Amino acid sequence: MSSDPDAELVVACQQSTTPSLEGEFRQLYDRFKDRVYNVCYRISGNPTDALDASQETFGIIFRRVSEFRFQSRFSSWVYRIAVNASIDLRRRSRTRRFASLDVVQEASSEASRYEIQDSNVEMPSQTASRREFEIEVQRAIDRLSPKLRTIVVLRYLESLSYEEVSETLKVSLGTVKSRLARAHDALDRELAPVLDKHYLG
Amino acid sequence: MAWKGFSSGEGLSDQDRLAVRTHLTRCGECREWVRARILASLPRLSAPPELDERLPTECGLASSSVLALQALTGYPAPSVLDRLVAEELEEPALHRTNRFTDLEKMRAPDQLELALEHSLQRSALVRRWIPVFGALAAASLLVWFTAGGYTPSGNHDAVRPFEVVRPKTIQAFSPWIQANFGALAGSSPRSSRVDRTLQEEIR
Numbered sequence: 001m002s003s004d005p006d007a008e009l010v011v012a013c014q015q016s017t018t019p020s021l022e023g024e025f026r027q028l029y030d031r032f033k034d035r036v037y038n039v040c041y042r043i044s045g046n047p048t049d050a051l052d053a054s055q056e057t058f059g060i061i062f063r064r065v066s067e068f069r070f071q072s073r074f075s076s077w078v079y080r081i082a083v084n085a086s087i088d089l090r091r092r093s094r095t096r097r098f099a100s101l102d103v104v105q106e107a108s109s110e111a112s113r114y115e116i117q118d119s120n121v122e123m124p125s126q127t128a129s130r131r132e133f134e135i136e137v138q139r140a141i142d143r144l145s146p147k148l149r150t151i152v153v154l155r156y157l158e159s160l161s162y163e164e165v166s167e168t169l170k171v172s173l174g175t176v177k178s179r180l181a182r183a184h185d186a187l188d189r190e191l192a193p194v195l196d197k198h199y200l201g
Numbered sequence: 202m203a204w205k206g207f208s209s210g211e212g213l214s215d216q217d218r219l220a221v222r223t224h225l226t227r228c229g230e231c232r233e234w235v236r237a238r239i240l241a242s243l244p245r246l247s248a249p250p251e252l253d254e255r256l257p258t259e260c261g262l263a264s265s266s267v268l269a270l271q272a273l274t275g276y277p278a279p280s281v282l283d284r285l286v287a288e289e290l291e292e293p294a295l296h297r298t299n300r301f302t303d304l305e306k307m308r309a310p311d312q313l314e315l316a317l318e319h320s321l322q323r324s325a326l327v328r329r330w331i332p333v334f335g336a337l338a339a340a341s342l343l344v345w346f347t348a349g350g351y352t353p354s355g356n357h358d359a360v361r362p363f364e365v366v367r368p369k370t371i372q373a374f375s376p377w378i379q380a381n382f383g384a385l386a387g388s389s390p391r392s393s394r395v396d397r398t399l400q401e402e403i404r
Binding site for chain 2: 021033036038042051054055062133134157187188195196200
């Protein structure tokens with residue numbers, strides 16, 4: 001795919017004779033690590049699983065980048081691997097997660113690592129309220145089914161177009177639209193209390 | 202923050218809030234706008250540094266720390282090792298003995314002398330008083346024997362402080378003992394059966 005912005009780097013990776021974490025692969029990793037981690041975090045719902053899924057994703061990319069044939073955008077391929085790794089991991093660790101309150105604590109502590117891009121200084125109460133809000137929105141996402149969660153994350157958090165979502169998930173455009181419609185209904189139900197609490201008082 | 206602009210319901214009356222809720226249930230476009238706004242307000246996360254550390258293992262490659270360890274230059278063996286090995290091969294016992302006799306002689310600490318002195322003083326004190334206590338004990342025993350504290354005799358009846366009675370009938374006992382016999386037998390001491398039994402037993 002000629003319009004792929006990552007094509008040049010990927011080709012360089014494929015042409016690399018010795019497998020190494022330096023050079024081209026390091027560039028590729030630096031380019032995608034935050035995107036991959038974000039997708040993994042929003043789908044898995046906690047930092048521990050997000051880290052595991054991200055690690056798995058880059059392991060797969062490293063081992064199989066030479067097999068990539070540019071039938072889709074490289075980023076779509078990466079997203080697909082990250083989505084599958086996160087869903088698999090979440091499925092595997094579901095029992096553990098439900099049995100532990102660590103998830104809530106981890107989510108709270110993770111909120112403190114968020115990068116605040118606003119230059120305005122916030123009051124502590126505003127910061128606490130924002131964290132609470134973020135945790136509640138994440139919980140609303142967590143309550144969606146894996147398919148709907150994935151499509152919401154890709155569409156709204158990663159800002160992928162319908163076509164890119166379709167390419168990433170290897171489903172038709174119609175399926176993307178119908179899934180998004182179902183996701184909206186579910187999400188509106190889940191977000192209604194958040195809206196009431198944080199916006200409408 | 203992006204959502205700060207409408208993050209608070211302050212300033213809205215109850216009527217306004219109700220109107221917003223009602224409108225949102227009817228207007229899909231506004232719902233979509235609010236939904237997108239809420240989701241977009243979630244912050245972008247940075248991949249944690251742990252991911253960098255895990256990557257080499259996941260990719261089956263040596264980590265930078267392993268590479269750093271591998272790059273460490275080895276230390277050369279000290280020159281004394283040559284001599285020790287040569288001695289060990291030549292005549293081990295002799296050289297080992299020489300090595301030990303060359304060891305620095307240690308001097309006993311002053312505390313040892315003091316402790317020893319105290320110990321000897323205590324022993325001398327004990328040794329001085331043992332014969333005195335022995336003599337006193339022997340003298341006490343001698344005085345006691347002399348004063349008749351002990352009377353060796355084969356006839357024990359002679360020194361008994363009570364009289365031995367061997368009655369032939371129950372009536373020969375005192376009334377108090379007769380009453381006890383009756384109580385033990387569960388009947389009146391006047392009972393002839395009890396009397397007979399007791400008499401037989403006594404006999």
